[in-house]
Amino acid sequence: MTVLMNEEKKAESIVTFNDFQIPGVIRFGEGALVTIKDEVLAKKPSKIFIVSDKGVEKAGLVDELKNVLKPLEIPIETMTDIVGEPTFALVERTIKILNQSEADFVIGIGGGSALDVAKASAALQDKKDLEDYFSGNKIIEDRTMSCVLLPTTSGTGAEVTKNAIFADEEEGVKKGIVSSALLPDTAIVDPKLTLSCPxxxxxxxxxxxxxxxxxxxxxxxxxxxxxxxxxxxxxxxxxxxxxxxxxxxxxxxxxxxxxxxxxxxxxxxxxxxxxxxxxxxxxxxxxxxxxxxxxxxxxxxxxxxxxxxxxxxxxxxxxxxxxxxxxxxxxxxxxxxxxxxxxxxxxxxxxxxxxxxxxxxxxxxxxxxxxxxxxxxxxxxxxxxxxxxxxxxxxxxxxxxx
Missing domain, CATH: 1.20.1090.10 (Dehydroquinate synthase-like - alpha domain)
Structure with missing residues (x-):
């Protein structure tokens, strides 16, 4: 809820309202994975960066995604080192790998952990002083890199939220980053991707x-x-x-x-x-x-x-x-x-x-x-x-x- 006041007539003009935010596009459907090609073609990236986890990779879903993208002949780099609950240190490392890859299009495929790392990395890759964003002292104002998210579990809703949760290993607690910049350009929800979920x-x-x-x-x-x-x-x-x-x-x-x-x-x-x-x-x-x-x-x-x-x-x-x-x-x-x-x-x-x-x-x-x-x-x-x-x-x- 947001409350604004007119400075000239504070007592008379309080305006209360609620914003409602969702990704630019939410696409739902069995087999919708194949439409990722359309999203990539629309942005014409020079290189794609895929973020996922070991379980999803082992289930063959990362390869399935790559096969869909293969006809586009765009270079792809993957980061699948996510195991368990992600940390701020992992986000920093992912951002470093992303920037070194010189990719300009991020695709997150996996459960909530992979999607949180993907969208946070896309939003923070061009920012300095990451600790300020991790601590909440700074809010991520914008995202300059394209981001598409594909969930492989049914639960976190991370593909449509402006939140990302990470563990702070130094303090031994979990903290959330909240920003509309974490909403992807497109969320593609394909129930078939959840069939291999244990x-x-x-x-x-x-x-x-x-x-x-x-x-x-x-x-x-x-x-x-x-x-x-x-x-x-x-x-x-x-x-x-x-x-x-x-x-x-x-x-x-x-x-x-x-x-x-x-x-x-x-x-x-x-x-x-x-x-x-x-x-x-x-x-x-x-x-x-x-x-x-x-x-x-x-x-x-x-x-x-x-x-x-x-x-x-x-x-x-x-x-x-x-x-x-x-x-x-x-x-x-x-x-x-x-x-x-x-x-x-x-x-x-x-x-x-x-x-x-x-x-x-x-x-x-x-x-x-x-x-x-x-x-x-x-x-x-x-x-x-x-x-x-x-x-x-x-x-x-x-x-x-x-």
Whole structure:
């Protein structure tokens, strides 16, 4: 939300408005990968730089992309050194390789990590003093290099967001860069690219998509426009997640989850997420727990607390995911949603407690202190969590529960 005042009549002319930002083009369709040629031809680059990760490369998707581009006879360089959660150091190294390659067109293909590295590298390749951008002291004002993103998972929505998340190894925390310059020129969402995604990654990234949808739906910055996207994302998630995980070759369910991820990403990009993400960041920074797994695990424990301030929203969410009509028993909706989220973890074979992930109980106060500093996200949550309350949620999640 942005508020502007007319200097001459401050008391009389306050203007409140909301911007809505998406990539220049969002292209969705089975087999849409082949249209990357059109995007490249339109820009006429001298060299292409592909950013991906080892898993995607091993699955043959990088070679598939190269084969599509081969008839164009444009030199290609690849960087596929991304393993696990990306760091600021990796971004710096990628920018160095990108500049040495003299490429002028970046393509990111992969999960959220690869896409975040790709779009951050494209936006920062001509900037000096990178530390200022990493710390948030400077905002990336523009991007001078073309960038196209192709997701191979259904969850992060990174192809349509102006956020990129990286680990700061020196401080042991995860931080976000936020800028409209991180939005690609074109996001190409081809559900066929997700067919090789393993069940565990499908589950974790899928629940991550739901986290984006439900947190942005209740966000203090949510609007009628963003809620259109988050509502549809939740409905699609509930319909397709189980089959996408346990029968990953079903293109109908893969397509449904690709839509859920895309729509949740658009809503997240414009309304923001909240306490679940704020509490997930320290788990990623300290224990290197995958972002989707951390969000999925924390969600029921966080909503058990923050859901108390948005009863009507919980009634609507329960309707979206088809677990009952609580319009005449509103205060039962929250318990129903929390129970659904907990059951979901078990059904998708995801961990249900921090203890399972090797988190030390003695570290919980430090994790709570770190999470309490993620004020950008906590302020989006319609419940003002104190550090003590955050610690209690971690303690609840540590033990796990029904």
């Amino acid at each position: 069940a565990r990654v499908t589950a974790a990234s899928g629940v991550d998509a739901f986290t984006h949808a439900i947190e942005s739906y209740i966000s203090t910055n949510a609007t009628e426009q963003t809620r259109i996207y988050s509502e549809k994302s939740m409905k699609l998630f509930a319909k397709h997640i189980t089959n996408a995980v346990h029968n990953g070759s079903n293109i109908k369910d893969r397509s449904g989850m690709s839509w859920a991820s895309l729509l949740g990403g658009v809503s997240l990009a414009n309304a923001g997420v909240g306490a679940v993400h704020a509490m997930a960041y320290p788990l990623g920074g300290t224990y290197h727990i995958e972002h989707g797994v951390a969000n999925a695990l924390l969600m029921p424990y966080v909503f058990k607390v923050i859901g108390k301030t948005c009863t009507n929203d919980m009634v609507r969410v329960a309707s979206f995911i088809e677990i009952g009509d609580f319009s005449n028993s509103k205060h039962q909706a929250l318990d129903a949603v929390v129970n659904y989220l907990m059951k979901l973890l078990k059904d998708l074979n995801l961990p249900t407690s921090l203890k399972e992930l090797g988190v030390k109980q003695s570290d919980l106060p430090n994790l709570a202190e770190q999470a309490s500093q993620v004020k950008r996200l906590l302020s989006n949550t319609p419940y003002r969590l104190s550090e003590e309350q955050i610690l209690r949620i971690y303690e609840d999640a540590y033990e796990g529960g029904e």
